[in-house]
Amino acid sequence: MGLDLDREDxxxxxxxxxxxxxxxxxxxxxQGRLLRLPGPREPEAYDKLARALEQCLQQIRQTxxxxxxxxxxxxxxxxxxxxxxxxxxxxxxxxxxxxxxxAEVLSHxxxxxxxxxxxxxxxxxxxxxxxxxxxxxxxxxxxGDLDQAVADIxxxxxxxxxxxxxxxxxxxxxARARVKRREGFSMLTADQAxxxxxxxxxxxxxxxxxxxxxxxxxxxxxxxxALTNAExxxxxxxxxxxxxxxxxxxxxxxxxxxxxxxxxxxxxxALLAEVRAKLLEKIREGARVRLR
Numbered sequence: 001m002g003l004d005l006d007r008e009d010x011x012x013x014x015x016x017x018x019x020x021x022x023x024x025x026x027x028x029x030x031q032g033r034l035l036r037l038p039g040p041r042e043p044e045a046y047d048k049l050a051r052a053l054e055q056c057l058q059q060i061r062q063t064x065x066x067x068x069x070x071x072x073x074x075x076x077x078x079x080x081x082x083x084x085x086x087x088x089x090x091x092x093x094x095x096x097x098x099x100x101x102x103a104e105v106l107s108h109x110x111x112x113x114x115x116x117x118x119x120x121x122x123x124x125x126x127x128x129x130x131x132x133x134x135x136x137x138x139x140x141x142x143x144g145d146l147d148q149a150v151a152d153i154x155x156x157x158x159x160x161x162x163x164x165x166x167x168x169x170x171x172x173x174x175a176r177a178r179v180k181r182r183e184g185f186s187m188l189t190a191d192q193a194x195x196x197x198x199x200x201x202x203x204x205x206x207x208x209x210x211x212x213x214x215x216x217x218x219x220x221x222x223x224x225x226a227l228t229n230a231e232x233x234x235x236x237x238x239x240x241x242x243x244x245x246x247x248x249x250x251x252x253x254x255x256x257x258x259x260x261x262x263x264x265x266x267x268x269x270a271l272l273a274e275v276r277a278k279l280l281e282k283i284r285e286g287a288r289v290r291l292r
Contacts, residue, residue, distance in 0.1 A: 001081060012070060013063040016056050023081070024053045030084060033091045038103035038134070048073075049080025087138075095140035102143065105150050106130050108212040109157040116216045118160055126152045157216075158209045164219040168205060171223075175200050175231045182235070184242040196238045203230035239290065251282050254292040 001019060005011045027049060034041040052073035059065040070077070110127045113120075126149035133139055133146055176197055179185065188196065203226045205219060214222065239250040255275055262268055282289045 009063050009067045013060070013066045016066050016070060017060050020053055020057055023084075024050075024057075026088065027053070027080075027084060030087050030091060033087075033096060036096055037099055037139070038107075043083060043137070045076075045080045045083045048076035049084065052076040052080065090138070091140055095143055098143040098146070099134070099139050102130050102139075102146050102150050103134060104212075105153045106134065109153050112212070112216045113153070113157060113160065116160060116220070118156060120156050122152045123156055126150075160216055161207075161211075161219065162209045164216060165205070165207070165209070168219070168223055168227075171227055172200055172204055175227060175234075179231065179234045179238060182238060185238060188238075188241060192241050196234050196241060199230040199233035199237070200227075203227050235290070242288075249287045251287040251289055252292050253278065253282060253289050 001015075001023070003015055003019070005015055027046060031042065031046060052069075055073060056066060056069045056077075058069070106127065110123070113123055129149045130146055130153075133143070179196060179200070185193070185196070203223070205214065205223055207214065207219070236252070239252065243249045255278060257271075257275075260271070262271060279289055
């Protein structure tokens with residue numbers, strides 16, 4: 001601890017009383033910093049140091065028992081204080097933040113890029129470097145060496161996420177255009193048009209390029225289903241809007257053609273006759289038919 005003491009017991013006991021409480025506070029502070037790092041980081045030296053400090057302070061008003069405890073735990077005190085001094089100097093806020101950023105990239109960005117099937121040549125080597133460094137006992141040491149690896153992965157992630165969001169917006173615009181092209185949409189009031197298009201607006205994913213949720217795969221796959229459902233809802237609302245009053249009722253008609261198998265010319269003719277009959281039935285009732 002940098003103290004120059006005489007070897008008399010009372011000098012040693014006084015030094016314990018005057019310095020060990022502050023040493024215990026320093027230990028708790030560094031332990032708190034370690035807790036902010038990913039994974040278990042409590043070194044064995046700190047566990048031994050904490051027990052040594054507790055034992056040395058247990059009978060602080062009694063000189064001889066205190067000195068005996070110091071002697072008993074001298075190795076743990078020496079090793080623990082040396083480790084504490086190093087970690088206090090190295091484990092800065094910047095170092096903690098850098099370790100946390102590297103761990104986040106490894107835990108969230110890399111798996112999402114892999115799940116999406118991104119094959120950028122710089123991603124895997126960068127991920128390996130980060131993983132190996134974070135497995136070391138003191139990953140905050142030379143953490144700056146990972147800056148480029150972390151930046152490469154984040155850049156690839158942002159690029160993929162931005163592309164997915166762009167594709168979403170393009171798909172939404174195409175869906176809006178299809179709804180707007182339907183006969184009668186141009187006759188709606190502004191409020192009616194807003195109601196019709198609202199499901200499509202709500203289908204857009206609320207996120208940005210930096211977010212880690214929803215995942216890249218969810219941005220790609222979940223949105224496709226959401227868009228289909230939203231377009232169906234928009235068309236249903238438009239059906240109701242256009243069917244008000246004396247306007248012809250719009251009927252959604254499912255012709256049941258999905259997975260239908262035909263093998264002969266006669267079956268084709270029969271199917272066409274069946275479809276024609278279904279359509280004419282609704283049209284003769286005065287309805288406008290919208291095929292599903």
